[in-house]
Amino acid sequence: MKEVLSIYQTEILTTLLAIGALTITRYLSIKAIKKVGRLSDLNDIRTRLIIKYVAIGHGLLMISALLLIWGLNFREVGLVLSSVFAVIGVALFASWSILSNITAGVILFFSLPFKIGDRIRILDKELEGNNEFLIEDIRAYHVHLRNSNAELVTYPNNLFLQKAVTVLKPEVADTFEGDSQ
Structure with missing residues (x-):
């Protein structure tokens, strides 16, 4: 197990950083969208729809980042x-x-x-x-x-x-x- 950790140490740390950064940006984006929806007195269903689009975008970005980090040929x-x-x-x-x-x-x-x-x-x-x-x-x-x-x-x-x-x-x-x- 130690050998695997030492071989892939950079990839593991970068993966953790990417997951952390994308989780924080997703949280902040969703919070901002909810605030825009609340301040503008928009329908809650409409706000949730935009949040779903942002979540899908962040998911695709996460997959792309992980593929690049782990060296997909x-x-x-x-x-x-x-x-x-x-x-x-x-x-x-x-x-x-x-x-x-x-x-x-x-x-x-x-x-x-x-x-x-x-x-x-x-x-x-x-x-x-x-x-x-x-x-x-x-x-x-x-x-x-x-x-x-x-x-x-x-x-x-x-x-x-x-x-x-x-x-x-x-x-x-x-x-x-x-x-x-």
């Missing part, structure tokens, strides 16, 4: 990795829309242009009729909007970054409610 694994990345690349290209919606959801979380319960107007020619909505829920891929006819509309997150969205003042929102009666 990339020449031997290169063929396997290139094949895996080719398959993943095709799959990601096919689901680019999903990834762009997830990315837009993360951007919307941190930029805080609007929150659940806000009344908004979307300047989109493809939307029929009145383009004023109540935000009911903000999810990973889309936002649930309720129009003046009480119809539920799901609107992709990436379109919120591409289209002009206006948050209505409370007095404008009150007249919006009066129109639906």
Whole structure:
């Protein structure tokens, strides 16, 4: 056992340091996200979703760090990795829309242009009729909007970054409610 410890002493210490550092950064990141969510009065479900993304990112970073520390020979694994990345690349290209919606959801979380319960107007020619909505829920891929006819509309997150969205003042929102009666 002593021989193994003396041979791999550097790798073991570096592994412990990497695990410690990534655990601390994960904890601090999650704490910061919770604080942003609390200060911005964001939905708890939305905050947990962003925390899940950060946890997955830290997990992938941990795996990468451990592979580098323990000296994975990339020449031997290169063929396997290139094949895996080719398959993943095709799959990601096919689901680019999903990834762009997830990315837009993360951007919307941190930029805080609007929150659940806000009344908004979307300047989109493809939307029929009145383009004023109540935000009911903000999810990973889309936002649930309720129009003046009480119809539920799901609107992709990436379109919120591409289209002009206006948050209505409370007095404008009150007249919006009066129109639906």
